[in-house]
Amino acid sequence: MEAEQFEDIIDETKAEIYEAMAVINRAFAQITMALYGLESKGVLGEDYAFNQEIPIKAMAAKINCDILAKVTEREQDDRNHYGRMRANMERKRK
Secondary structure, rough: OOHHHHHHHHHHHHHHHHHHHHHHHHHHHHHHHHHHHHHHHOOOOOOOHHHHHHHHHHHHHHHHHHHHHHHHHHHHHHHHHHEEEEEEEEHHHH
């Protein structure tokens, strides 16, 4: 596999990770909004949505932290890798 093809796969995977994270966060927001909607129609008791919003946001934050920890590690590896490549390229130019 050529280096460019490999980099394209890595970039595509990164995009998929960020897209999945956005989907997850939107889903939690939709669940919360749906609960408030049901509450406003009298289907759920008063403060039910608010009381559920707290654990929902806690779960979303935990998932985000877990994902971001891995993504941050990967981004730092990329930053270091490409930083070295750039430094080598600049040394060759001189």
